[in-house]
Amino acid sequence: MADTFDIAALIHSxxxxxxxTIRDTLEPKKDSEVIELLNNALSVGEVAEVLTLLxxxxxxxxxxxxxxxxxxxxxxQVPPELGAKIIxxxxxxVRTTILRRMSKHSIRLVLPLMSGECRRAxxxxxxxxxxxxxxxxxxxxxxxxxxxxxxxxxxxxxxxAKHRETIYACYVLDLDKHLLGAVSLxxxxxxxxxxxxxxxxxxxxxxxxxxxxxxxxxxxxxKYNLLAVPVLGANDSVVGFVTxxxxxxxxxxxxxxxxxxxxxxxxxxxxxxYMKTPWQTLVLxxxxxxxxxxxxxxxxxxxxxxxxxxxxxxxxxxxxVPLIIxxxxxxxxxxxxxxxxxxxxxxxxxxxxxxxxxRELVSGLSLGLIL
Numbered sequence: 001m002a003d004t005f006d007i008a009a010l011i012h013s014x015x016x017x018x019x020x021t022i023r024d025t026l027e028p029k030k031d032s033e034v035i036e037l038l039n040n041a042l043s044v045g046e047v048a049e050v051l052t053l054l055x056x057x058x059x060x061x062x063x064x065x066x067x068x069x070x071x072x073x074x075x076x077q078v079p080p081e082l083g084a085k086i087i088x089x090x091x092x093x094v095r096t097t098i099l100r101r102m103s104k105h106s107i108r109l110v111l112p113l114m115s116g117e118c119r120r121a122x123x124x125x126x127x128x129x130x131x132x133x134x135x136x137x138x139x140x141x142x143x144x145x146x147x148x149x150x151x152x153x154x155x156x157x158x159x160x161a162k163h164r165e166t167i168y169a170c171y172v173l174d175l176d177k178h179l180l181g182a183v184s185l186x187x188x189x190x191x192x193x194x195x196x197x198x199x200x201x202x203x204x205x206x207x208x209x210x211x212x213x214x215x216x217x218x219x220x221x222x223k224y225n226l227l228a229v230p231v232l233g234a235n236d237s238v239v240g241f242v243t244x245x246x247x248x249x250x251x252x253x254x255x256x257x258x259x260x261x262x263x264x265x266x267x268x269x270x271x272x273x274y275m276k277t278p279w280q281t282l283v284l285x286x287x288x289x290x291x292x293x294x295x296x297x298x299x300x301x302x303x304x305x306x307x308x309x310x311x312x313x314x315x316x317x318x319x320x321v322p323l324i325i326x327x328x329x330x331x332x333x334x335x336x337x338x339x340x341x342x343x344x345x346x347x348x349x350x351x352x353x354x355x356x357x358x359r360e361l362v363s364g365l366s367l368g369l370i371l
Contacts, residue, residue, distance in 0.1 A: 008042060011049045019053050026054065033061060039069045048077035052227070056082065060084045061068055064089050070254045072101035075110075084113035087122075091165045094190065095248050096125040100135075133217050134210040136250065137231045139242035142170040151189045166243055169228035172201045177237035179230055181205065182251050207232050207330035218344050223245050300325065331367055335360050 007025065010018040026034050038047045051059040051074070055256045061073065062068060063086035075083045077097065087095055087110060099107055099122065111119055113180070121139065128134030144153050144166055152172070161167045172181045172190075181201030206224050208217050210233050221229055221244055233239035304311075309316050339356060343346045348356060 008046060010047050016319045017073050022050065022053055031062060031065060035065055044073045045293050046079055047074050051078055052082065060086050061091050076106040078104055080109040081097050081113055084110040088114050091138060092121060093136055095122060097133060099126065100130060115231055127215050128210065131214050132210065133208045133212045133214065133231050133242055136214050136217065136246050137242050138165050139240040140164050141241050142167055143282060144170050146172050146185060149193065150188055150195050150197065151193040153188055153197050169241060171230055171238055172197055173238055176344050179207065194327045215254060217242055218247045218250050254344060258340050311342045331364065
């Protein structure tokens with residue numbers, strides 16, 4: 001394979017032969033190899049050029065790969081026709097995530113080029129508030145009727161499976177789309193073919209509301225070890241479901257934000273890979289916290305000023321100042337780590353701040369006495 005420098009140079013060449021070389025070079029390569037090249041060696045504009053040069057089916061497939069970084073920015077720079085086809089090929093939840101990261105101008109360009117059904121589905125999803133269950137859910141789920149036999153349910157699943165993102169969770173609904181129960185593929189596989197679905201379904205399954213936060217959905221799926229959870233809308237009707245693979249993305253993002261907060265970095269600083277994040281962004285995301293910490297540490301300097309005479313009489317006391325500051329910083333890092341973790345897991349809420357403050361005051365005094 002030509003090295004990455006050659007390919008980057010060929011992209012900007014006006015000669016058709018050079019563009020044909022790119023197609024011929026990338027065509028036999030595995031998708032994972034091409035994705036690695038696009039992520040690590042090329043700018044957003046260059047990746048968009050490569051996708052434009054490739055056969056359309058291959059470009060749509062690569063554009064839909066979850067391992068492709070900077071997808072929203074790349075789709076904004078490919079021709080609108082190709083961008084619309086890439087977005088339409090995505091699952092509904094991923095499609096919404098990508099569109100929310102695109103500019104309004106780009107969205108206006110690609111939406112009219114989608115099919116009517118896809119366009120309506122996108123508009124419905126975009127109406128839900130960001131970072132809620134409605135924003136995360138997949139609206140296409142397998143619906144079963146309680147009067148169906150297990151045999152009929154299996155036939156129905158085989159018929160509609162190709163149009164569904166996942167089929168391991170099926171929901172039993174009445175005529176008003178109210179949830180009666182849930183049935184897994186394992187239940188259907190193990191059950192007698194002549195049994196009715198109502199006999200094997202799990203009644204009163206865990207549910208979430210459209211407006212619930214994604215964090216709350218993640219906590220519920222984690223707590224009850226669920227593969228999927230149905231989402232209820234108006235009148236308690238089922239409007240979709242959230243899968244565990246979608247929640248993993250949310251949990252990774254939450255954990256990343258938690259680590260950033262523990263390091264006094266504003267969340268969202270590393271949405272892009274570190275080496276591809278502009279230095280201005282890194283500086284701005286870090287500066288706010290550093291200024292706050294600097295102002296807080298001025299209180300330490302003020303306190304030391306009150307003991308200036310004592311330090312002047314016994315200069316040896318100054319040797320202990322770095323030890324005290326270091327111990328105070330370490331103690332603060334410990335408290336911060338424990339509290340942020342508790343907040344992330346839902347063990348404490350913001351309304352518990354007084355209880356947390358009281359516990360940390362007692363802990364801090366005890367640790368100070370020990371030291």
